[in-house]
Amino acid sequence: MFVIGERINGMFRSVARAIRERDVNAIADLARRQVAAGAGALDLNTGPTGEDPTEVMTWLVETVQEAVDVPLSIDSPRPPVIAAGLRACRRPAIINSTTGAREKLDALLPLAAEFGAGLIALTIDERGIPRNAAARAEIALTIVARTTEAGLPGDRIYLDPIVLPVNAAQDQCREALLAIPSFRALCEPAPHIIIGLSNVSQGTANRSLINRTYLAMAMALGLDAAILDPLDQDLMDVLRTAGILLNQEIYAESYLQRRPA
């Protein structure tokens, strides 16, 4: 299971402050703690900022890769910010994210090719968020057709079935899960399947419980990557345990004492 740590995001007040004050130690600490907790990559998002977001993204990349040696996920709705982040990365990064919309793919596919980056692709398009699993699969097919045409190998694609908050769109939690198995067969090598886990519990009272329950269900259906909070110990324990139960990792009595390899 590939874990992308979500904590370096300007939406968090403490991160916004660290960005504003260019607090290297605060960002480096957050990076190290997430990697120590089992993150295999770190997501970087400047959040809403009064400054030039390309400059903030460059600073975040430089600060984080001084502290840890893992791939970075460059998270922004704006292609120029993503390009700035990719340029600063020492090792191949992941673009977060494109959608199935033509304009987005046109802007981001060349960047993925140029920088050898992975590409997270949300299964939404110009028509908005799909209603059900079948509509998600249809957009996924469009995306894979475009990425294949652009020469991007399947294992650099991370298809995201779009997870919505359970308190706002309860029926969609199941639809997103049901889309997962249909993504697997779209290309060879198979694409990765990823979710932004914390979305499912947005605005609810039992966030950690809802997150980890949903993660276990999604893993059973073939999810192999997630953007989540690795500092949530209960969540990471469920992730490890689901990996054992799905025969992805060999069982040992103390399997929880070791972070994922």
Place this chain on the structure above:
Amino acid sequence: MTVELVRETWPGKIATVTIGATAAEGGTRAKTVTIGGHAALPFLPTDAPTPHPPLVAMEVADAVSPDWPDHLRAPLADVLGSPAAWARKCVEEYGADLICLRLQSPHPDWQDAPPEAAAATVRAVLDAVPVPLIILGCGHADKDNDVWPRVTEAAKGERCLVGVAVPENYKTLVVACLADGHNILAEAPIDVNIQKQLNILITEMGLPPERIVLHPGNAALGYGLEYEYSIMERIRLAGLQGDRMLAQPMLTIISTEAWKAKEARLSEAAAPAWGAAALRGPAWEAATAAAFLQSGADVVVLLHPESVASVRRTIANLVAVAAA
């Protein structure tokens, strides 16, 4: 029709472990050996080249069982009473890459020899040969725990491989290896879950995973070979898939295990249909080793000079094919 080879790549890599220390590194070895480092299953050079081909260690014991058959005893008869002379013969005459010294005499049911005597034997063998040393206890937990700290201290700085640590008895040995700079040989009873658990427990005590070598069980041809083979395969696959708690090089002690088999031991008089005992015994050892090499053994421990010669040819052939 051209056949396209299927190539597999793996996310993980097997750790490398160095055994022995030169004078510059705080020991007295003329050379050290490094094992592991694999990025693919054994002998598949198109997947990944073999950075460190498997090695042959020869077993030397400070006491041998009186029921050793004559065709095993014969080639070693002149040195059986002296571990240092035996070790020297293994290196100089038979080309052993390492010596595996079994400290059997301290066992209460054997000679109940004191820890000081075992430590002196270790020092004598270290002084007799330039190659790195593997040291095995007698298998009696309480006695091993008395002997190990003395032995590791006598070999301090030589970066030996000391074993075997088992789930019921590993703490004393881990502490001794940490204190005196040795690697540890961790044994599980042909069980991948227990092997992983033992590695977790050892690393929790502060010994890094790069100082552990796995001993996945005791078996020989006709006596559990296929179980150990498949467990070794599973361990290696898990390591290559990225499980750091199973990504260690592996060692198999074939010597005494193969020579327990009646097919290796029985004389021609007792089993005329089985052919010459002088060939049969070494062949049993060599065949067991050949199988374990294919399942990922990085070191095979052997007893008979004939099996050593045969296994060295096997390794040379496999590596030559690998390089072609």
